[in-house]
Each structure stands twice: as C-alpha cells, then as structure tokens.
Amino acid sequence: MKNPDTDFKYEMAKQYFFQNKNSNTSFLLNDIMPALKGTEKGDEAAFLSAMTQYQFQDYIVASDMFKKYMAQYPTGVFVDVAHFYSALSLYMNTPQIELDQTSTYQAVSGLQNYIESSYDGQFVEKARDMIYELQDKLVMKEFQAAKLYYNLGGYIGNSTMGGNNYEACIVTSENAIKDYPYTKMKEEFSFLILKSKYNLAQQSVKDKMKERLENTIDEYYGFLNEYPSSKYLDEAKRIFEKAQDKYKSL
Numbered sequence: 001m002k003n004p005d006t007d008f009k010y011e012m013a014k015q016y017f018f019q020n021k022n023s024n025t026s027f028l029l030n031d032i033m034p035a036l037k038g039t040e041k042g043d044e045a046a047f048l049s050a051m052t053q054y055q056f057q058d059y060i061v062a063s064d065m066f067k068k069y070m071a072q073y074p075t076g077v078f079v080d081v082a083h084f085y086s087a088l089s090l091y092m093n094t095p096q097i098e099l100d101q102t103s104t105y106q107a108v109s110g111l112q113n114y115i116e117s118s119y120d121g122q123f124v125e126k127a128r129d130m131i132y133e134l135q136d137k138l139v140m141k142e143f144q145a146a147k148l149y150y151n152l153g154g155y156i157g158n159s160t161m162g163g164n165n166y167e168a169c170i171v172t173s174e175n176a177i178k179d180y181p182y183t184k185m186k187e188e189f190s191f192l193i194l195k196s197k198y199n200l201a202q203q204s205v206k207d208k209m210k211e212r213l214e215n216t217i218d219e220y221y222g223f224l225n226e227y228p229s230s231k232y233l234d235e236a237k238r239i240f241e242k243a244q245d246k247y248k249s250l
Contacts, residue, residue, distance in 0.1 A: 006032050010041055014048065022052045037072075047078040054089055063089035063110070084123040087111045091130055097141050108134050139183045142176040146192055154203055166200040169193075191232045194219045198239045206250070213247040216240075 003009060013028035029049045036042035050065035066086035070079055087110035094104045111127045111134075118124060149169035173189040173196075183189075197219050201212035220240040223230070230236065 001027060001031065006035050007041075010036065010045065013045070017048050017052065020055065022055050025049075025052045026056075043073045043076045043078070046072060047076070047082060050082065050085070054085060057092075059089040059093040063087075063093075080118055080121045080123070083114050083118055084121065084127065087114045087127065088130075091134065094134065094137070097137055097144065101138055101141055104134050104138055108138075135180060135183070139176060139180050139185050142172060142179075143185050143188060146172040146176065146189065150192055150196055150199075153199065164200060164203070166196040166203070169196040170200070187227050187230060187232070190223050190226065191230070191236065194223050194236055194239060198243055201243065201246075210247065210250050213243050213250075216243040217247065 001009075009028050009032045013025050013032070016022075016024040016028065025048065029045050029052070033042065033045050033049065036045050046065075046069045050062055050069050053062035053065055056062075063086045066082040066089065069076065069082045070086070073079065076082075087107065090103065090107035090110045094107050095101065108131055111131050114121065115124055115127050115131075121127075146169050149165045149172060152165040155165060170193050173193045176183070177186055177189050180186075194216065197212065197216040201209055201216055204212050217240060220236060220243070223236055224233070227233070
C-alpha cells in the first residue's frame with residue numbers, strides 16, 4: 001500500500017487475487033483503480049474488483065459491480081463473463097423455498113437477460129440449466145401454497161376477505177400450470193384441482209352444488225385424458241363416482 005508504483009500494486013493485486021487473498025486484493029484495487037480508469041489495466045482491475053466481492057460472497061454488491069464494469073467497459077475483454085457473473089451472483093443469493101422468493105425472480109430475470117443478449121456466450125447452456133432449477137424452486141413454492149390451502153379446507157380463520165381455501169387452492173394451482181406449463185409438477189397440481197373442486201362442491205349450498213359437481217366431473221374427464229396412467233387414477237375415479245352419485249341425487 002505504501003509503494004508509489006501503480007504497476008507494482010496492480011501486479012501484486014493480481015497475485016493476491018489468484019491466491020484468494022481477497023482483502024489484500026480489494027485494498028490494492030480500490031487504491032489504484034482511479035489511476036487506471038479507461039486503460040486496458042483498468043478494464044481488468046474493475047473486473048477483478050467485482051470478482052473479489054463475489055469471492056467474499058457479498059453477492060448483491062458483486063452483481064452491481066459486474067453491471068458497473070459492463071457500463072464502464074462495454075467492449076471490455078470480460079464483458080461476457082461479467083454479464084453471466086452478475087446473474088450468477090443473484091442466483092447465489094436466492095433463498096430456501098420456505099422464504100420470500102423475490103430474489104429468485106430477480107435471478108431468473110438476470111439469467112434470461114444474459115441469454116437474450118449473449119446468445120452465443122460461453123455460459124448460455126449453464127444459464128438455461130440454472131433457470132430450470134430456479135423455476136423448479138418457484139413451482140415447488142406454489143405447490144406448497146396450493147397444498148396448504150387444500151389442507152386448510154373449510155377453515156375460515158385465514159379468509160379475512162371472504163372466499164374459500166379450496167377456491168384459493170384451485171386458483172393457485174391453475175396459475176402455476178399457466179405460468180410453468182412444462183413443469184414436472186403439473187400432474188400434482190391437476191389432481192389438487194380435482195380434489196379441491198369436489199370438496200368445494202361438497203361444502204356448497206344446494207343452488208351452487210350442482211354446477212360445482214358438474215365442474216368436478218368435467219375436471220375428472222380432463223385429468224383422465226391427460227394422465228391415463230396417473231398414479232392418482234384410482235383416487236380420482238373414486239372422486240368422480242362420488243360426484244356423479246351426488247349429482248344424480250340432486
């Protein structure tokens with residue numbers, strides 16, 4: 001730090017970086033980057049500074065620094081890597097399924113942006129795989145929410161705005177299928193919808209019961225058509241038979 005030679009500090013910063021001595025790297029780069037701005041060395045120094053924050057696991061700061069690098073050096077040597085690592089930093093910051101998934105949506109958006117703007121980039125395939133992984137997490141979050149509504153059933157303590165937990169389960173499941181049409185969980189969502197429609201009909205007043213039983217029967221035929229070998233087929237058939245018997249008795 002006391003050495004007045006900027007080139008010497010720059011070379012030492014690089015050595016420290018490759019030795020994973022991130023604090024030393026960060027101190028030196030912060031000291032010399034103003035003098036290197038706009039130069040070839042400045043390009044690399046700005047990138048290494050962002051990478052240092054990534055290795056510190058300060059992912060939000062790292063993502064922002066990679067973006068700043070791209071803005072400052074739009075034709076820089078490390079633009080493709082920086083773009084990917086900006087999104088990767090957001091990916092690394094995503095929480096467990098049980099927590100709020102705002103960061104996960106941000107990571108998906110960042111990765112999609114990388115793919116769209118770097119269609120021939122070296123990390124495109126990896127970015128796609130990461131998006132699929134994050135989408136699986138978001139789908140599981142939706143499934144847990146839908147299943148919770150189903151398990152709450154007729155409980156009204158959480159229905160401060162009216163409505164019904166079975167209706168909430170149906171809406172949540174249908175939205176998940178719409179948002180993620182290729183999810184591996186589609187069959188589970190579809191079966192939840194069928195069960196919820198039947199239970200909703202069971203809870204209904206007579207004026208609404210007939211229509212909701214018809215919806216249940218239609219839902220069964222749709223489920224049978226899409227999943228003729230479903231592991232839930234026996235249970236689905238029992239629901240259908242109960243709905244049909246109830247419908248005939250009205």
